[in-house]
Amino acid sequence: MVRAIVGANWGDEGKGKITDMFAEQSDIVIRFQGGANAGHTIINEHGRFALHLMPSGVCYDHTTCIIGNGVALDINKFINELEQVKKAGLNPHLLVSERAQILMPYHILLDEYEEERLGKNAFGSTKSGIAPFFSDKYSKIGIQVNELFDDEVLKAKLKNICTLKNLTLEHVYHKPLLNEDELFATCTEYKEKIAPYVCDTHTYLANAIKEGKNILLEGQLGTLKDPDFGIYPMVTSSSTLAGYGAVGAGIPPHKIEDIVVVTKAYSSAVGAGEFVSEIFGDEAQELRIHGGDKGEFGATTGRPRRVGWFDCVASRYGIECQGATQVVMTALDCLSYLEEIKVCVGYEIDGEVTKDFPTTPLLKKAKPVLVTMKGWHCDIRGIKNYDELPQETRDYVEFIENEMGCNITMVSNGPEREAIIYRNK
Numbered sequence: 001m002v003r004a005i006v007g008a009n010w011g012d013e014g015k016g017k018i019t020d021m022f023a024e025q026s027d028i029v030i031r032f033q034g035g036a037n038a039g040h041t042i043i044n045e046h047g048r049f050a051l052h053l054m055p056s057g058v059c060y061d062h063t064t065c066i067i068g069n070g071v072a073l074d075i076n077k078f079i080n081e082l083e084q085v086k087k088a089g090l091n092p093h094l095l096v097s098e099r100a101q102i103l104m105p106y107h108i109l110l111d112e113y114e115e116e117r118l119g120k121n122a123f124g125s126t127k128s129g130i131a132p133f134f135s136d137k138y139s140k141i142g143i144q145v146n147e148l149f150d151d152e153v154l155k156a157k158l159k160n161i162c163t164l165k166n167l168t169l170e171h172v173y174h175k176p177l178l179n180e181d182e183l184f185a186t187c188t189e190y191k192e193k194i195a196p197y198v199c200d201t202h203t204y205l206a207n208a209i210k211e212g213k214n215i216l217l218e219g220q221l222g223t224l225k226d227p228d229f230g231i232y233p234m235v236t237s238s239s240t241l242a243g244y245g246a247v248g249a250g251i252p253p254h255k256i257e258d259i260v261v262v263t264k265a266y267s268s269a270v271g272a273g274e275f276v277s278e279i280f281g282d283e284a285q286e287l288r289i290h291g292g293d294k295g296e297f298g299a300t301t302g303r304p305r306r307v308g309w310f311d312c313v314a315s316r317y318g319i320e321c322q323g324a325t326q327v328v329m330t331a332l333d334c335l336s337y338l339e340e341i342k343v344c345v346g347y348e349i350d351g352e353v354t355k356d357f358p359t360t361p362l363l364k365k366a367k368p369v370l371v372t373m374k375g376w377h378c379d380i381r382g383i384k385n386y387d388e389l390p391q392e393t394r395d396y397v398e399f400i401e402n403e404m405g406c407n408i409t410m411v412s413n414g415p416e417r418e419a420i421i422y423r424n425k
Contacts, residue, residue: 070248
């Protein structure tokens with residue numbers, strides 16, 4: 001069976017824990033999009049891991065972990081992360097698609113230069129090179145892993161890349177130019193580092209599907225950061241939708257049978273962009289401190305996340321775009337300090353209330369329509385049975401479930417993997 005795990009919102013929904021849980025039951029875990037620009041935090045018996053490129057299955061001996069063709073592969077970060085995982089006593093079985101493209105050092109520089117040029121209009125990039133990488137991929141001047149092993153092809157490509165990039169570096173950014181020989185030397189280093197892991201993952205996965213293997217597709221970020229259906233242009237540069245999993249992993253779309261969409265019990269986001277239910281000041285800081293295992297601070301950047309009340313409009317839209325077969329709600333315990341909890345149930349735009357998620361120009365005008373619910377105001381960590389949760393907690397979950405129109409099959413009430421409550425629906 002093929003299952004996808006993806007985010008409903010702006011990312012940071014707590015997918016790492018849920019992915020780790022399902023990874024234990026999987027033969028293969030595949031990262032199918034994104035790059036090292038966002039992280040999954042996993043806590044299990046092996047330790048605490050902030051994974052950025054490694055698939056979440058690295059903790060299990062029986063699991064093969066694949067970097068799919070849809071990933072922006074930063075080879076140095078891949079190797080560094082693998083070394084950290086091995087220091088924890090793990091020895092993951094890793095494969096890298098020969099069709100994956102390589103994130104080059106100049107992608108990171110161009111990302112930094114563009115944010116610098118934009119100034120106060122910057123996108124809030126993590127400066128990991130993601131936008132320049134995908135721009136090159138679709139401009140057909142990206143470098144695939146397999147091209148590292150053909151010097152003639154690689155040198156011709158690098159010559160063309162330097163011609164194009166140096167015009168931009170000189171005349172737009174006024175920065176140092178690229179050197180073909182230096183880039184070729186870098187690519188030679190990359191080839192040596194990545195060679196042990198390179199594989200025809202399409203054929204590997206086609207055979208695995210025939211054999212009935214359990215395959216897990218691991219997504220990064222969430223629906224609202226998708227370049228087509230998200231808060232464009234404040235989005236990422238690869239599709240965050242489960243449907244893209246078929247493309248980014250190289251499997252038939254009809255093989256994806258289960259789509260687990262993760263949403264948090266409140267809202268959070270890193271970076272710029274529309275966020276209708278956002279809260280500010282002391283109220284936001286208190287939620288930020290109570291949020292998650294280490295508070296609401298990015299796994300990649302360490303920067304404070306923006307936080308807000310649960311947004312039913314954005315979440316319903318998110319799970320519809322993903323095609324959710326089930327929803328998991330995380331971080332429910334983080335709201336235990338509140339006597340009252342607000343929920344966004346609609347957007348007011350130009351005096352009219354809508355429950356449909358609009359395009360960005362309308363989103364800029366939207367004001368949250370909030371309802372107030374009674375909090376449970378007690379510690380719910382350690383509870384294993386849904387029926388043992390306080391009535392107010394269950395009311396909160398069921399109200400949101402009704403608004404979203406999709407079953408919440410699991411709720412998380414702590415950062416540890418075992419802190420999960422299964423609902424019998």
